[in-house]
Amino acid sequence: MNASLRPLLPPGPYLLCDDTVRPDMPLVAKAERLLAGGARVVQLRMKRTPVREALEVARQVVQLCRRAGAVCLLNDRVDLALLSDAHGVHVGDEDVPPEAARSLLGPGRLVGVTVRGVEGAIAAREAGADYVGVGPVFGTTTKQVPAPVLGVEGLARVVKGSPLPVVGIGGVGLDNMPWVAATGVHGAAVVSDALLAQDIAERVRLLASAFEQGRVGG
Ligand SMILES: Cc1ncc(COP(=O)(O)OP(=O)(O)O)c(N)n1
Ligand SMILES: Cc1nc(C(=O)O)sc1CCOP(=O)(O)O
Numbered sequence: 001m002n003a004s005l006r007p008l009l010p011p012g013p014y015l016l017c018d019d020t021v022r023p024d025m026p027l028v029a030k031a032e033r034l035l036a037g038g039a040r041v042v043q044l045r046m047k048r049t050p051v052r053e054a055l056e057v058a059r060q061v062v063q064l065c066r067r068a069g070a071v072c073l074l075n076d077r078v079d080l081a082l083l084s085d086a087h088g089v090h091v092g093d094e095d096v097p098p099e100a101a102r103s104l105l106g107p108g109r110l111v112g113v114t115v116r117g118v119e120g121a122i123a124a125r126e127a128g129a130d131y132v133g134v135g136p137v138f139g140t141t142t143k144q145v146p147a148p149v150l151g152v153e154g155l156a157r158v159v160k161g162s163p164l165p166v167v168g169i170g171g172v173g174l175d176n177m178p179w180v181a182a183t184g185v186h187g188a189a190v191v192s193d194a195l196l197a198q199d200i201a202e203r204v205r206l207l208a209s210a211f212e213q214g215r216v217g218g
């Protein structure tokens, strides 16, 4: 497959379907609610799910996303992405390096890479990545991140210098979404603000309209 046939990463809210936040709710139920709210990108992040169960969940969530016309990315696991026919992966410093992910996935799938600044974004492009995840934008309790908080100004600097589309992550939610979108980010990744909401689907709808409200030129 030619790289031009690779799926595009839809702009806007980028929702994580995560097993560490609200662990009492099954991942497939979370994915259904995210998609019911119109999620166009879902990253399946499984840190606690045993691998055989994770493969089964990945197959179900990928199928749900494909039916809904959404892009599904697997966090960390290139093997599960291939076995579930996901649209791609998101990898960071503790995962398979981006060059290896690209070589295993080929040109037809997306590779996202976590970076902390413009230099990292340049290296990610050279490694064959399609987009970069940049954070933490704000403080977060979802994960202990070994990097300082960027704030919206720091995020805007990375957006300006990055050769790849930027997805901001870390503490992003309804209250700050317009400011995050106003930096010119391609996407805004959200974990707890969506998954902890009483009505997850409605929260996703609100996040999308808040992104549109803040979007550069929007
Ligand atoms: C969109 C996005 N950006 C950054 C991350 C963090 O990935 P990583 O550094 O590999 O950390 P874990 O998520 O694996 O804990 C992400 N998942 N998504
Ligand atoms: C998984 C992850 N990675 C981050 C990074 O900065 O690399 S912040 C983060 C967690 C984001 O969760 P929430 O939306 O609940 O703050």
Ligand SMILES: [Mg+2]
Pocket: 075, 076, 090, 091, 092, 093, 094, 095
């Ligand atoms: Mg990772």
